[in-house]
Amino acid sequence: MLSRKNVIGLHTLLWCIFIVLLLYTILPTIIVRLLCLWVYKKKVSKDGIALTFDDGPDPEFTPQLLDLLSKYQIKAAFFVLGSKAEKYPEIILRIHREGHLIGIHNYVHWTNALMTPKRVRKQLNDSVEAIEKIIGVKPIYYRPPWGIINVFDLFLVKQYRLVLWSLMVKDWRSRGGKNRIRSTLLSKLQMNHIIVLHDSGQTFGANRDAPHYMLKALEDFLEICKQRNFPFLPIDTYLQLLQFKKRQPSGLVKKCLVFIWLKWERMFNWLFNIRPIDVDNQIFYSRVCKYHGKTIDLGSGEALTSGDLVVELHFNNEKLHQLITESSSMFQLAVKMKHDVQNFLPTLAQRIHSMPQKVKAIYGITMIHRGSRQLGFTVTELPKGLFSRFTQIYLKTLLYVLHPNGRERLKLKSELLSPRIATISTEELYKKYAATVEPMPISEHAISLSQEVLYEANRT
Structure with missing residues (x-):
């Protein structure tokens, strides 16, 4: 059994760990969310919906997604993993040639909360280098995995435009299939949303076949939006309409x-x-x-x-x-x-x-x-x-x-x-x-x- 002294020491250690996590990642992430920094919900003078996709490229689902977007003539944003970009350069090149925006989602799908600032910078630099070699353009848009940041990421606005989201439908899960995703999208449908979806099911916690249901639901969603004349905007145009500015300390x-x-x-x-x-x-x-x-x-x-x-x-x-x-x-x-x-x-x-x-x-x-x-x-x-x-x-x-x-x-x-x-x-x-x-x-x-x-x- 642990002695009273050891128990007190363990409690002290746990409290120290919690305080470090609180200051390093929990508090910065909460502040970003509560103050809606890089999270856009409304306030635009011109209406529009921005579609964004994380975790790709995927050799099975991303080409299907590109075909669907081409059918409805919609430009989207793809926040890709640098390691997968290196593995599937032809898909990255197609995304770029078809007029979609390519952003960074780290080199591997690992949270910034568990990485040092130096490690996060390496993830970003390696991803930028991989993507720039393929399309000849340096990506400047960045979305950290799970939307979790550490306190040093607040300084990334000097180099990157951090983009989170205002609507997530948990499409990385297969349970409920197409109908669950479709009903969630439609129930929360309104202008001025940045919607995040996932064109790969190979990350931690995701179901491998989840993008199959996402694509089916998305097709229904886009058809309804077309009937209702809901416009879609690429993320860079969307942010310009929001008069996006780099956040100054003051x-x-x-x-x-x-x-x-x-x-x-x-x-x-x-x-x-x-x-x-x-x-x-x-x-x-x-x-x-x-x-x-x-x-x-x-x-x-x-x-x-x-x-x-x-x-x-x-x-x-x-x-x-x-x-x-x-x-x-x-x-x-x-x-x-x-x-x-x-x-x-x-x-x-x-x-x-x-x-x-x-x-x-x-x-x-x-x-x-x-x-x-x-x-x-x-x-x-x-x-x-x-x-x-x-x-x-x-x-x-x-x-x-x-x-x-x-x-x-x-x-x-x-x-x-x-x-x-x-x-x-x-x-x-x-x-x-x-x-x-x-x-x-x-x-x-x-x-x-x-x-x-x-x-x-x-x-x-």
Whole structure:
């Protein structure tokens, strides 16, 4: 039996191995997938589907695949193994002559997670040399086996264009035959997909006859796509439409910050029971809570005092990030946000009307207050102190992370970026935005225009 000392030593060793793997390959691969680096799902201005094939060339199945692609006049991308390219140069030459793109899938089908950076570079160099000798063109597109990378592969963007996928149908398995592959392709069929299929069944974990079923399913799929007028694009054209750019370190850091921030906010909302008010327009989240602070004059003889029940609104920053991504300019973003906010406020008034709690006002905090006043809110200064300083740091950080020109905005508008309390009584909200609702007793509320910040930042 192992002694306690040996058991502790074994646990320590296992933890060390796990940490090394985490830093070397698990974390980089997760980051690439979660941030959609080199994984393309949507966002193109012109629609199209890109077909890609891994693990070949195969002397039995690749020629059949080329015949099928020729029949439907489709150009695809073949990510080939260097060792098989050397073994079947005539197939590689045919792929090239028929106008398909040839990329690298390592020299042998071995994961980068279990290779040193030097070994990965040798795999790539040997593959490039083998392919270049056959077709006279140096391949620049690269797909690592199983889509797994190590941390040093992040630097490969200087030499290669890494291409993963947005749709995989597990066609390396024979089980389920043609119908399983066909139904999976059709059930997930949409524009802007990079589809990965396999024209060889000779790699680890694959069934040797699996490409036979893939080809049958693919033929049905292509025929249906033809009937529906779905276009297919070669991968290089596809990436150009996506405005593919080599990822610079600053851009990568920005994407990581956005990802981490949004995940943290999800956890924060869950912990404090902050939920969307309108599932169809999730621009604001809310919670009902007691107000704690100085007395605020709400106008019309009303005042918000400590202990009053309020509705606290929080801007949905994930929605904001989506709007930023979908907008071609900051003007377009401002227009979209204004439209969403104006559509939301009548819904808010109606939801408040149906709430069982008796709330006093809508309450929240904003750094840029002019937009708040235009919407009917009373704006007062946030009392100076630790909470004020913390809020200012938080909102400035938010502006920096989510705004595409956050750093410049902070420099240009620094004198305006001081936190303010924005409030509106339930009665006033009701009068302004819910005129079509039946008269209601004086319900009460509070709003968090915490992200009116970014709407106003974009406007100004």
